[in-house]
Amino acid sequence: MPELPEVEVMRRSIRPHLLGRRVVAVACGAKKLRQPIPDEDLHRELLGRLIVEVGRRAKYLQIQIDSGAMLVIHLGMTGNLSFSPSGAPLAKHDHLRLALDNGSELRYSDSRRFGLIRMLDPATAAEAESRIFADIGPEPFNRGCSARYFHQLAATRRVAVKVLLMDSRVVAGVGNIYASESLFRAAVLPQRPAGSLSLREWTRLVACIREVLGEAIDCGGSTIASFLNADREKGYFQMNFHVYGREGQPCPKCGAPIKKVVLGGRSSFFCPTCQR
Numbered sequence: 001m002p003e004l005p006e007v008e009v010m011r012r013s014i015r016p017h018l019l020g021r022r023v024v025a026v027a028c029g030a031k032k033l034r035q036p037i038p039d040e041d042l043h044r045e046l047l048g049r050l051i052v053e054v055g056r057r058a059k060y061l062q063i064q065i066d067s068g069a070m071l072v073i074h075l076g077m078t079g080n081l082s083f084s085p086s087g088a089p090l091a092k093h094d095h096l097r098l099a100l101d102n103g104s105e106l107r108y109s110d111s112r113r114f115g116l117i118r119m120l121d122p123a124t125a126a127e128a129e130s131r132i133f134a135d136i137g138p139e140p141f142n143r144g145c146s147a148r149y150f151h152q153l154a155a156t157r158r159v160a161v162k163v164l165l166m167d168s169r170v171v172a173g174v175g176n177i178y179a180s181e182s183l184f185r186a187a188v189l190p191q192r193p194a195g196s197l198s199l200r201e202w203t204r205l206v207a208c209i210r211e212v213l214g215e216a217i218d219c220g221g222s223t224i225a226s227f228l229n230a231d232r233e234k235g236y237f238q239m240n241f242h243v244y245g246r247e248g249q250p251c252p253k254c255g256a257p258i259k260k261v262v263l264g265g266r267s268s269f270f271c272p273t274c275q276r
């Protein structure tokens with residue numbers, strides 16, 4: 001499942017292909033994603049329009065249109081965006097095509113269909129956007145997402161620190177892989193009650209979260225099952241995993257076998273010696 005780094009990698013890889021391009025044709029498949037694809041809205045808001053920016057909030061891509069409309073795309077579990085020459089045959093799992101004025105087209109494919117495509121019209125885009133993102137916590141790279149923020153918010157929480165980090169209402173987009181890796185770097189056990197971390201430990205943890213996410217983005221994300229960027233390149237951050245998916249293998253710092261524990265229904269990996 002793409003986490004924040006993979007979505008950011010996708011944003012950076014589609015942006016240069018889309019900026020300043022005009023949409024000349026729209027075609028939707030008949031199958032439903034998490035919600036039906038808004039075929040009519042896409043035609044009305046996109047045809048003949050210019051793409052002026054490609055942004056991201058949490059794991060949502062935000063394609064800005066010159067009219068003020070916004071196309072919002074969530075990749076779900078297996079969603080992917082890529083470019084093909086216009087008119088190339090549709091692949092089995094292609095659900096949306098946007099043909100551009102330079103003869104290429106953007107395609108959204110998604111085999112498991114947990115993705116989401118929303119078209120926000122110019123009149124209500126701002127309001128709809130704040131509604132969609134109302135429950136999502138701050139971006140991990142934002143100044144507001146500080147050690148003090150976590151320390152205050154976690155003060156009375158007994159939930160495991162890893163479960164708190166994976167709660168998108170607390171912080172946007174830090175999923176299972178990057179929560180495990182950040183906690184290892186910060187030398188904090190994933191099962192510690194969130195409220196038991198000192199401000200000093202949060203300071204270290206926040207720095208490690210930013211470091212891990214930043215390195216993952218620089219590596220083109222992690223390709224575990226199928227993730228490719230829009231230029232069909234794999235990410236290689238999985239080569240740098242210290243604990244994730246490494247149960248029983250030696251800790252890269254101390255050599256002790258990596259252990260696994262299930263927290264909040266998800267597998268968490270840690271070193272029982274290095275993490276406290």
Ligand SMILES: [Zn+2]
Binds near residue numbers: 252254272
């Ligand atoms: Zn260790």
